Amino acid sequence: MSETDFVSKHLIARHAGSALWLARYMERIENLARLLDVSKTFARDDESHGNWLSLLRINGDADAFFASNAIADATNVARFYLLDGDNPTSVQSAIRYARESARTLRALISTEMWLQINVFHGRIRALTEADISPEGVSGVCAMLKEGVQSHTGITEGTFYRDQCWHFYMMGRHIERADQITRLIDTKFNALMPKAADAAIDAGEWNELLRAAAGYHAYRREYPHGYRPPEVAGFLLLNTAFPRSAGLSLAQLDWHLTTLRSRYHLRGCTPALARLDELQSMLAAQTVEEILRRGLSQFLDWMQRELGALHNDIMTRLCGAPVAAEQEQTQS
Amino acid sequence: MGQDGVLAGYDPGALFCEMLRPGQPPDAALTLLHQRLGDLPIDSLRRRSADAERDLLERGITFTVYSDATAIDRILPFDLIPRVITAEEWHTLESGVTQRVRALNLFLHDIYHDGKILKDGVVPRELVLGNAAYCQAMVDFTPPQKTYVHVCGIDIIRDDSGRYLVLEDNARTPSGVAYVVENRHMTLRVLSDLMAKLRVRSVDEYGLRLHQAMAEIAPGGISDPQVVLLSPGIFNSAYFEHVFLAREMGVPLVEGQDLIVEGGAVWMRTTAGLAPVHTIYRRLNDDFLDPDAFRPDSQLGVRGLIDAWRRGAVSIANAVGTGVADDKAVYAYMPRIIRYYLGEDAILQNVDTRSCAEPEGLAYTLAHLHELVVKPVAESGGYGLLIGPHASHAELDEFREKLKANPANYISQPMIKLSVSPTLCDDGVKPRHIDLRPFAITGRDTWVLPGGLTRVALRAGSLVVNSSQGGGSKDTWVLE
Numbered sequence: 001m002s003e004t005d006f007v008s009k010h011l012i013a014r015h016a017g018s019a020l021w022l023a024r025y026m027e028r029i030e031n032l033a034r035l036l037d038v039s040k041t042f043a044r045d046d047e048s049h050g051n052w053l054s055l056l057r058i059n060g061d062a063d064a065f066f067a068s069n070a071i072a073d074a075t076n077v078a079r080f081y082l083l084d085g086d087n088p089t090s091v092q093s094a095i096r097y098a099r100e101s102a103r104t105l106r107a108l109i110s111t112e113m114w115l116q117i118n119v120f121h122g123r124i125r126a127l128t129e130a131d132i133s134p135e136g137v138s139g140v141c142a143m144l145k146e147g148v149q150s151h152t153g154i155t156e157g158t159f160y161r162d163q164c165w166h167f168y169m170m171g172r173h174i175e176r177a178d179q180i181t182r183l184i185d186t187k188f189n190a191l192m193p194k195a196a197d198a199a200i201d202a203g204e205w206n207e208l209l210r211a212a213a214g215y216h217a218y219r220r221e222y223p224h225g226y227r228p229p230e231v232a233g234f235l236l237l238n239t240a241f242p243r244s245a246g247l248s249l250a251q252l253d254w255h256l257t258t259l260r261s262r263y264h265l266r267g268c269t270p271a272l273a274r275l276d277e278l279q280s281m282l283a284a285q286t287v288e289e290i291l292r293r294g295l296s297q298f299l300d301w302m303q304r305e306l307g308a309l310h311n312d313i314m315t316r317l318c319g320a321p322v323a324a325e326q327e328q329t330q331s
Numbered sequence: 332m333g334q335d336g337v338l339a340g341y342d343p344g345a346l347f348c349e350m351l352r353p354g355q356p357p358d359a360a361l362t363l364l365h366q367r368l369g370d371l372p373i374d375s376l377r378r379r380s381a382d383a384e385r386d387l388l389e390r391g392i393t394f395t396v397y398s399d400a401t402a403i404d405r406i407l408p409f410d411l412i413p414r415v416i417t418a419e420e421w422h423t424l425e426s427g428v429t430q431r432v433r434a435l436n437l438f439l440h441d442i443y444h445d446g447k448i449l450k451d452g453v454v455p456r457e458l459v460l461g462n463a464a465y466c467q468a469m470v471d472f473t474p475p476q477k478t479y480v481h482v483c484g485i486d487i488i489r490d491d492s493g494r495y496l497v498l499e500d501n502a503r504t505p506s507g508v509a510y511v512v513e514n515r516h517m518t519l520r521v522l523s524d525l526m527a528k529l530r531v532r533s534v535d536e537y538g539l540r541l542h543q544a545m546a547e548i549a550p551g552g553i554s555d556p557q558v559v560l561l562s563p564g565i566f567n568s569a570y571f572e573h574v575f576l577a578r579e580m581g582v583p584l585v586e587g588q589d590l591i592v593e594g595g596a597v598w599m600r601t602t603a604g605l606a607p608v609h610t611i612y613r614r615l616n617d618d619f620l621d622p623d624a625f626r627p628d629s630q631l632g633v634r635g636l637i638d639a640w641r642r643g644a645v646s647i648a649n650a651v652g653t654g655v656a657d658d659k660a661v662y663a664y665m666p667r668i669i670r671y672y673l674g675e676d677a678i679l680q681n682v683d684t685r686s687c688a689e690p691e692g693l694a695y696t697l698a699h700l701h702e703l704v705v706k707p708v709a710e711s712g713g714y715g716l717l718i719g720p721h722a723s724h725a726e727l728d729e730f731r732e733k734l735k736a737n738p739a740n741y742i743s744q745p746m747i748k749l750s751v752s753p754t755l756c757d758d759g760v761k762p763r764h765i766d767l768r769p770f771a772i773t774g775r776d777t778w779v780l781p782g783g784l785t786r787v788a789l790r791a792g793s794l795v796v797n798s799s800q801g802g803g804s805k806d807t808w809v810l811e
Contacts, residue, residue, distance in 0.1 A: 010601040012583050103565045107577040107584045111390070118391045163602060265602050317602045
């Protein structure tokens, strides 16, 4: 049998969108757990609550948070992100949306995937105030990370690799690319030495890299210590690092190209054109240049472009109406 | 039998027990099964039962109950002790169901064309033409293979003499078949030692057979028709079954929004654009199918679908307007309908039914209310019915008034002492009443899934097996 014997099956456009969202929401849970975990560590000796504030700002949640909370301390922020089902950016909302997407896709995903999401959903729904005490939050974050990692592993091992899988994988890579820019943004300005001779806080760099699951790999690549351009370059550009923006974009490219060539999806074209530009912008400049021109602006631009790329896919391939999709894209 | 075995102390009394079958000739397979149940400690059964319940929840084999702001996932309680049907019994059931489905299809074709049965006065004209489920859009339209009821679920009970009786025909969008297959998988997961080396008919063929029938009824000239399953969506209480059937058939599970009628044909919206659809197995009620033809406010259906269907561009299963055939009042005429079209006596008898629309029926029902079961004709799910022998004086009086106010809305039947099966309860293994819903698939021909859904009334003495009224289900074993 030739390869093309397997590609005749149609994929309902709406299902493609659910696959993409399923991956995004699951990935978002892991990233939120990583961010919370690292913010908690940063905030240990921080009376000003600056780290919690930056976490809220980076997620665009400050207004919503302060509508119902007076201060951004560890407990309030943990409650907001871990327990609050009314907060659309909480893990409660993310797992609810993920399960709904999985339910929509249940005839297409594996039974094992569905079972794990269903059980994981039950575990997250059962979280209480007692679980998110200052001593408990780390354990909750570990549970969330493991839950998503189980999902990722089960998906790798059981999800039939047809069109639906490509859409799922695109969701994962868009979310990872987006999240790594947010993680860098949260911490990078705080970590840049204020003066040329200021000592670099190795502890904080460690935590940042650990939050991205890149600490040991970074040490191997750069055993001499920390230099801001190297850390930024590692997180953004290093295609050997699983969560780097560069690798996520390269993977996205492969999935879109495959969908266009193998499944003849003409709707891939606008997304491919946009992705092409994103990749060349990333490749055309050194990290030093990016830092000189303004890291924050660059990261903002990337986030906007990733959002637009998501919209291209949703509207041109997944049957989403143009206006409605743009509203719900980014939390 | 072991002292602490599952059947120790189990006593069905004078009721017909589908497991013990007193007075029937011994059967080697049944004897072995009794022995195994006798050797199975009840604690072990309880442990496995708890495993099964957790497994069902984790797998999301659930229906969702919505109230206020909460959505709770409930499982259909599953009793591990199987219901057994012998090869001989199955032969009767299978041929009886097939006969009934043939008659239902002939009846529907007749009443939507020449109406011979009405002209011949076998079935009252008003009962059919005045029926709320009678569908004008079906008049003079002939679906492929003249099949209207592609999937039929026939509810069958057994009385204390062991006689099978049809309680109800379900010819619209009968549900429950997913449980038949999932119950078998569950038995194999947690209680496979009970089944080892017993020859039990497989239930795994359903999806293949259904797909085959859907291909057979597709518009002519299409070699590899595209079948889809049309569901109301993830919030429907039977959504789990829709997923199950789409998977088993290997076809897309779509909602109304995924389909569109354009240029006279039906299409589905795919990632590559519009792709043609040839057969729709719909799990959406008639009313919601097409806002142009039926309820204009339906968001769930597909505009123009009925028109495309009538012009032969697409096939729909089940056909619309089949509800007139499974109506509780038409049911009373089924033995006559069978004889009229097939020239045969009904293999499966009806429960003796009186229509309160007829004066004699009403008078008899009022006089014998305390010993009858009275059912509203338009309800399902076991709602609104009176079980005379179980009702208090006040309840009987209250019902008598309701009945007199609207007699045409009711039928009455004698109370049948339904057969029982040993069932795990809080206080041990007890006899509980059961019924059976075999599923028949009809494309060109009719095929009946071996067994069917056995529902069990879990409350002591209860005769109501509906899941909405405290019913559970059992795996149904048809012995070879």
